[in-house]
Amino acid sequence: MKRGVNVSEQLLEMSKITKRFPGVHALKGVDFSLRKGEVHALLGENGAGKSTLMKVLGGIYQLNEGSITIGGNKVDIKDVNDAKENGVSIIHQEIVLVPYLTIAENIFLGKEPLKKSGFIDMDSMIKQAQTFIDNFDLGLHAKMLVSDLTVAQQQMIEIIKAVSFNSEIIVMDEPTSSLTDKEVDFLFKTIKQLKEQNVGIVYISHRMNELFEVTDRITVMRDGEYIDTVNTNETTNNELISMMVGRDMNQMYERTYVKKSGQTILSVQGLTRKGVINDVSFSLEKGEILGFSGLVGAGRSEVMKCIFGIDEYDEGEIFVNGKKVNINVPNDAISHGIAYVPENRKEEGLFLIKPVDYNITIKILHQFMSMFQVNKRYEDEQADYYIKELSIKTPNKDQIVNNLSGGNQQKVLFSKWLATKPNILILDEPTRGVDVGAKSEIYTIMNQLVEEGVSIIMVSSELPEIINMSDRVAVMYKGSIQKVLEKEAMDQETIMYYATGGN
Amino acid sequence: MSNTTYDNFFIKLTNAFLQYLRENRGILIGLVVLCIIISLMNPDFLSTNNIMNVLRQTSTNMYLAIAMTMVIILGGIDLSVGSIIAVTGVVTTMLIAVAGFPIWLAVALGIFVGMLFGSFNGYVSATTIIPPFIITLATMNIARGAAYVVTDGKPVRVMDDSFNFIGSGYIGPVPMQVIYLLFFLIIAYIIMNKTKLGRYMYAVGGNSEAAKFSGINIKKVKLFAYTFSGFMAGVAGVVLSARMFSGQPTAGDMAELDAIAAVVLGGTSMTGGRGKIGGTVIGALIIGVLSNGLNLMGVSSFWQYIVKGVVILVAVYADVFKKKN
Numbered sequence: 001m002k003r004g005v006n007v008s009e010q011l012l013e014m015s016k017i018t019k020r021f022p023g024v025h026a027l028k029g030v031d032f033s034l035r036k037g038e039v040h041a042l043l044g045e046n047g048a049g050k051s052t053l054m055k056v057l058g059g060i061y062q063l064n065e066g067s068i069t070i071g072g073n074k075v076d077i078k079d080v081n082d083a084k085e086n087g088v089s090i091i092h093q094e095i096v097l098v099p100y101l102t103i104a105e106n107i108f109l110g111k112e113p114l115k116k117s118g119f120i121d122m123d124s125m126i127k128q129a130q131t132f133i134d135n136f137d138l139g140l141h142a143k144m145l146v147s148d149l150t151v152a153q154q155q156m157i158e159i160i161k162a163v164s165f166n167s168e169i170i171v172m173d174e175p176t177s178s179l180t181d182k183e184v185d186f187l188f189k190t191i192k193q194l195k196e197q198n199v200g201i202v203y204i205s206h207r208m209n210e211l212f213e214v215t216d217r218i219t220v221m222r223d224g225e226y227i228d229t230v231n232t233n234e235t236t237n238n239e240l241i242s243m244m245v246g247r248d249m250n251q252m253y254e255r256t257y258v259k260k261s262g263q264t265i266l267s268v269q270g271l272t273r274k275g276v277i278n279d280v281s282f283s284l285e286k287g288e289i290l291g292f293s294g295l296v297g298a299g300r301s302e303v304m305k306c307i308f309g310i311d312e313y314d315e316g317e318i319f320v321n322g323k324k325v326n327i328n329v330p331n332d333a334i335s336h337g338i339a340y341v342p343e344n345r346k347e348e349g350l351f352l353i354k355p356v357d358y359n360i361t362i363k364i365l366h367q368f369m370s371m372f373q374v375n376k377r378y379e380d381e382q383a384d385y386y387i388k389e390l391s392i393k394t395p396n397k398d399q400i401v402n403n404l405s406g407g408n409q410q411k412v413l414f415s416k417w418l419a420t421k422p423n424i425l426i427l428d429e430p431t432r433g434v435d436v437g438a439k440s441e442i443y444t445i446m447n448q449l450v451e452e453g454v455s456i457i458m459v460s461s462e463l464p465e466i467i468n469m470s471d472r473v474a475v476m477y478k479g480s481i482q483k484v485l486e487k488e489a490m491d492q493e494t495i496m497y498y499a500t501g502g503n
Numbered sequence: 504m505s506n507t508t509y510d511n512f513f514i515k516l517t518n519a520f521l522q523y524l525r526e527n528r529g530i531l532i533g534l535v536v537l538c539i540i541i542s543l544m545n546p547d548f549l550s551t552n553n554i555m556n557v558l559r560q561t562s563t564n565m566y567l568a569i570a571m572t573m574v575i576i577l578g579g580i581d582l583s584v585g586s587i588i589a590v591t592g593v594v595t596t597m598l599i600a601v602a603g604f605p606i607w608l609a610v611a612l613g614i615f616v617g618m619l620f621g622s623f624n625g626y627v628s629a630t631t632i633i634p635p636f637i638i639t640l641a642t643m644n645i646a647r648g649a650a651y652v653v654t655d656g657k658p659v660r661v662m663d664d665s666f667n668f669i670g671s672g673y674i675g676p677v678p679m680q681v682i683y684l685l686f687f688l689i690i691a692y693i694i695m696n697k698t699k700l701g702r703y704m705y706a707v708g709g710n711s712e713a714a715k716f717s718g719i720n721i722k723k724v725k726l727f728a729y730t731f732s733g734f735m736a737g738v739a740g741v742v743l744s745a746r747m748f749s750g751q752p753t754a755g756d757m758a759e760l761d762a763i764a765a766v767v768l769g770g771t772s773m774t775g776g777r778g779k780i781g782g783t784v785i786g787a788l789i790i791g792v793l794s795n796g797l798n799l800m801g802v803s804s805f806w807q808y809i810v811k812g813v814v815i816l817v818a819v820y821a822d823v824f825k826k827k828n
Contacts, residue, residue: 060716080718096716098709100777101702109706110717112699119697 009035010072011200012057012169017066019052026052029066030226032219034169034200039191041203041211041232044221045244045461050204051093053221054171057202058090059083070169087168091161091175093204095154099147104129106146107161132164136186151178156186163190170194171202176210177297188214206295208237208500220244238493245463245492255447255469261286264322265455266338266424268307271316276302278479280316284424284457287450291470292459294499299479300459301343304426308333308340320424334363339422341413343429343459349413350401357383357397360415386415390445407438414445425449428459443469463492477501523781529822530768530785537789541796548799555676561791562680565784566739567762568769569691570732572783573701575766577728578708578775579628579635583620584736584762586646588755591617591740593650596659596750599666606666614737620646621733622726629722643759650752659750670746680742687735691780700727708775764811765790768818789814 012034019027027049034040042050055061057068059080068075070086077083083090097106104126113121113128129142138156146154155178162170176184191201191214203215211218212232220227220243227243266284271277277299284290292300305311307318309327318325320336327333333340342348351359360383361368368375368382383397390411394404401412410430417425430446431439446456446469460466466473467490474484475498482498524531542548567584574581595613598604604612624642628635672679695701703724706714714721739758744750768786771778793814797807 058716080716084718090716092716096710096713098706098713098776100709101705105702105705106713109702109713110719112702114699119693120699120702122697 011036011038011070013069014053014057015067015069017053017056017068018064019056019061020064026224027056027063028224030221030224032202032226033229034202036198036200037195038217039195039201039203039215041205041215041218042221043204043206043211043218043240043244044227045463048221048244049224050221051173052224054090054173054202054204057083057088057169058171059088087166088171089162089165089167089169090171091158091173093173093177095151095158097146097154097157097161100145102143102145103133103140103149103157104142106157107132107142107164109161111165128164132160136160136190152180152183155179156183159187159190163194167199169200169202171204173204174206174297175203176205176207184210206500208240211240212237237497241493241496245496255289255471260471261288265320266307266457267319267322268303269317269319271303271306271313271318273302273306273311273313276311276479277306277313280476280479280481282474282481282484284455285471286455287453288471289446289450289456289458289469291466291473292457292476293461293463293466293473293495294476294482296461298476298499300476301428302479303476304340304428304457304459308338308426310340334420334422337421337423338426339417339420339424340426341410341417341428341430343432345409345413349416350409352402353400355398355400356387356392356394356404356412359401359412360386360397360419363416364419382419386419390415390418391441405434405438407434407441410434410438410442411445414442418449422454424455424457426457426459429461430458431460431462431465463495466495467491475499526779527770527782527785530770530782530789530818533818533821534785534789534792537792537796541792541799545796545799548796551676553795553799555678555681557788557791557795558681558684559678560795561787562678562684563739563743564758564761564765564790565684565787566687566735566742567732567758568765568783568787569687569780570728570735571759571762571766572769572771572778572780573691573695573704573728574635574732575763575771575773576708576775576778577704577724578711579725579728580639580763580773581621581624581729581732582636582639582759583624583642583646584732584739585755585758585760586643586650587617587620587733587736588740588743588758589650589750589752590620590646591737592744592750592754593654593659593752594750595741596661596744597653599661599663600659606663606669610669610741613741614734617733617735617737617740618730619733621736622730624733625726625729628729629725647752654750654752656752658752660748661744661750662748666745667748668745670742670744680746683738683742687738688780688784695780700724704728705776709777761790764815768815770822789818 010033014030014032016029016031017027018029030049030053032053042053044050052061056063057077059077059082062078068077075086077086098109101109107129108125113124115121126142133140133142136156138153140149140153146157149157155175159175175187179187194201205211215232217229218232218235218240219229220240222244263286264283265286268283269281271280280303282290294300302311306313307327309330309332318327325336327336346352351362357379361379364382368378386392387394387397392411392415393408401409404412431442434442450456458469472484472486473490473495474481475495476482477499478501482503485494547553571581571584591613594616595609598609598612599606620642624635624639627633627638669679674682703714703719706717706719707721707724711721740755743754765787766778766783767773768789769778769782769784771782790811793811794807797810
């Protein structure tokens with residue numbers, strides 16, 4: 001996609017970049033280029049491969065195939081230092097600062113100025129750092145500890161760290177996700193300054209209005225593939241969204257049973273956890289699947305964690321069957337018939353090195369274990385029941401869960417919670433990392449459950465899944481519910497519109 | 504040096520000292536209170552002689568604790584230092600008594616053996632995913648066993664005054680052990696505050712992901728810290744054997760735990776990333792003063808263990824409590 005660019009202006013050329021992880025084909029021959037003084041956006045849904053592509057450029061991942069050319073020379077980027085030597089600087093999405101070092105020490109980490117004696121030149125380091133900070137008008141002192149800063153301030157330090165060292169290529173991965181409007185203005189001013197200095201900037205963001213404000217070109221990626229590159233002033237919001245989500249609808253999503261009961265089983269009023277979620281209110285009907293959509297960091301999982309008693313909330317009320325309930329710890333939620341299948345099944349859900357039956361029965365031990373005896377037969381019955389019912393593919397129930405496939409692990413996790421006989425089932429990214437076959441089985445299970453009168457909240461980042469499985473969808477943006485859409489009003493463009501801050 | 508730069512230097516030094524007092528206010532108050540109580544109960548405590556005694560007795564622990572601070576700051580732990588004391592002591596004395604090596608060479612080789620153990624710890628911890636607790640637990644046993652095997656469990660005697668001077672000598676009123684200590688404190692201070700290496704230890708322990716993204720060679724940092732720890736244990740081993748005229752395979756038993764206690768009392772976080780050598784010094788002094796005071800008061804060593812345990816718990820709890828509020 002050169003579109004008649006003078007080759008000498010070409011700063012970076014990544015061509016046919018391929019990256020495979022065990023079991024995942026993360027990048028499939030992606031092309032990307034960057035000119036001097038240009039801001040080039042990378043756009044795509046979660047998991048489209050944007051960050052992976054930039055981690056290849058930054059030397060954190062090594063490419064399997066393809067080539068990178070910087071300033072006309074083919075380069076081989078083997079590690080972070082190689083990337084730095086080629087003038088590449090990355091502002092990562094997650095904050096990577098050392099908490100108990102000062103601002104100055106963090107800015108200069110890995111490139112400390114030295115005196116002739118070989119010792120660190122603290123005075124010059126602090127002075128230079130202070131100049132950088134003052135340029136951004138942050139009102140901080142270079143000797144403050146990073147652990148004493150707010151998240152937004154830390155994010156600004158990350159940005160300073162990247163822009164302060166004459167990098168030719170700066171990658172900004174969601175730089176504004178935790179900034180206030182005022183700080184975003186500073187950032188954009190800085191970006192404009194950098195452009196004048198002929199620095200090329202790769203800008204990753206989900207916020208459409210930002211892209212139209214600062215970028216020159218936009219490249220869209222989807223499922224690890226390159227889709228297209230367009231000039232920002234020649235495209236529209238809608239065109240971009242349809243490029244992002246344009247995958248084929250799949251028939252495997254099928255709601256077999258939709259019936260409005262009109263009976264509210266769970267109602268959440270004004271739920272607030274300061275700085276995370278803000279005044280979240282919604283209700284869940286009996287036998288309904290309520291989808292929760294939104295971008296990463298919009299606060300969906302955080303809402304669920306508050307409802308399930310994992311995180312504390314500052315304000316708000318929760319009603320189950322019309323009765324106000326107090327939920328302080330997960331056991332409170334469980335006793336009110338709520339179950340939560342978390343997003344990270346490996347970290348938060350399963351005992352990976354324990355067998356299948358151990359995992360299935362861990363929440364119902366009280367049903368078959370007393371002080372001195374274990375009703376082994378009851379335990380076996382329960383495990384067998386769920387292995388059969390959810391068709392968990394395992395050689396036997398003594399198999400270590402870690403040896404099962406992602407889909408079957410997810411089914412074990414489902415069983416663990418179904419064994420508690422919940423009325424309200426919260427599923428957080430229920431099909432993440434499972435193959436197509438297991439996905440469709442999980443949807444079947446969900447259909448069966450609602451048929452039996454269980455009510456489901458499904459958090460999902462996959463739009464087709466949300467649209468096809470939910471009866472209603474709540475779209476979140478920056479910690480609040482932006483809009484609740486009825487089945488008829490759901491389509492990918494509308495959801496994306498609200499998820500990126502439209503109203 | 505012109506007058507103004509001299510003044511500047513003096514002001515900087517004063518500021519640094521005041522900051523040191525501020526940062527360690529909690530345990531400093533603890534140490535002072537402890538000293539006051541003991542001196543009220545036994546005035547001998549404050550005599551120059553006894554103070555030098557306390558410093559001398561504390562110095563071995565401090566050798567270990569200085570390096571232990573570095574290891575813990577970068578997110579590790581070193582349980583093997585007590586056993587390395589025994590190995591170096593035994594190797595040094597055997598080289599002198601059995602092989603007839605000159606003292607300086609025997610001492611150098613002894614310390615070198617300590618460094619070998621340390622660098623083994625560092626290498627394994629840098630290149631494998633075995634937790635440092637396990638690695639150094641293993642080398643702790645291996646080193647202790649080696650000391651027993653080569654000596655057949657018996658002390659190795661070296662009746663040589665110039666060797667003995669290394670551990671028991673004085674320059675003026677100051678014991679040699681304390682002079683080494685001052686030297687190593689300055690070295691450690693420079694490493695932690697003036698060099699990249701020190702900065703990187705905080706970075707690796709505070710957020711190894713950030714260290715990696717900044718292009719820091721994490722393996723090198725680990726290798727250095729554990730090797731330095733082995734080196735300091737080697738120094739302690741040589742000094743102890745010189746003092747006792749013999750290399751003992753039982754020397755340094757449980758010394759690693761006193762070193763860890765000093766580090767923790769000094770406010771270094773066991774999870775890594777934060778801590779200061781200066782705090783460790785006070786932590787080690789508290790342990791030293793406590794056992795010296797209890798000795799002066801004639802408290803049995805059995806009870807001293809109990810008192811030490813309680814003090815560690817109370818001090819660390821008070822510190823955590825203070826930080827929380």
